[in-house]
Amino acid sequence: MKFSKTLFTGLALMVGVSAFAQKKAEKFEKLQIEMFPKAKEGYKQVYIQLPVSKNEEDLKVEIFVGVEKMLDCNNYFLSGQMKSQDLQGWGYNYYEVESNGDTAGTLKGCLDNKLTKKFVTMSPEIVRYNSKLPLVFYVPKDIEVRYRVLRADKAMKKAVQK
Numbered sequence: 001m002k003f004s005k006t007l008f009t010g011l012a013l014m015v016g017v018s019a020f021a022q023k024k025a026e027k028f029e030k031l032q033i034e035m036f037p038k039a040k041e042g043y044k045q046v047y048i049q050l051p052v053s054k055n056e057e058d059l060k061v062e063i064f065v066g067v068e069k070m071l072d073c074n075n076y077f078l079s080g081q082m083k084s085q086d087l088q089g090w091g092y093n094y095y096e097v098e099s100n101g102d103t104a105g106t107l108k109g110c111l112d113n114k115l116t117k118k119f120v121t122m123s124p125e126i127v128r129y130n131s132k133l134p135l136v137f138y139v140p141k142d143i144e145v146r147y148r149v150l151r152a153d154k155a156m157k158k159a160v161q162k
Contacts, residue, residue, distance in 0.1 A: 026051040029132050035090055036136050046145050048135040059129035060150040065097050066121035067143050072113065076105035076120045078143075094136040101142055119146070126150070
């Protein structure tokens with residue numbers, strides 16, 4: 001009994017250390033954002049640094065610009081737009097988000113009038129995955145940027161001809 005308890009404790013410890021080592025093993029390029037302009041009044045600069053990954057050409061980044069609000073059962077979106085800007089002299093780009101934080105939504109009748117916290121976003125943008133360059137955004141102070149990495153299928157599929 002004592003042996004199995006020791007074995008179980010040892011295995012649990014190894015799994016925990018392994019998971020920690022994998023998280024630590026993510027490699028990042030040296031971050032350089034000094035060349036980007038400072039945020040203007042009422043805005044903040046946020047960035048995404050992507051880890052070095054194998055086959056980066058098979059990856060994309062989906063960007064969500066939004067705000068959390070307490071809302072009813074309707075579907076909402078955040079008004080505004082995201083524009084790509086060139087960083088003159090560097091060949092890099094960054095993104096400027098213009099939004100006053102207003103949301104609009106469907107007009108379903110919500111019978112229970114229950115409010116839940118939702119992350120309301122503009123239309124998501126998909127950009128190229130590149131661990132060598134940060135994705136830099138200038139957003140109004142009350143708006144945040146979230147993202148997820150999209151991975152392509154290994155096998156290419158063929159379209160059906162009619």
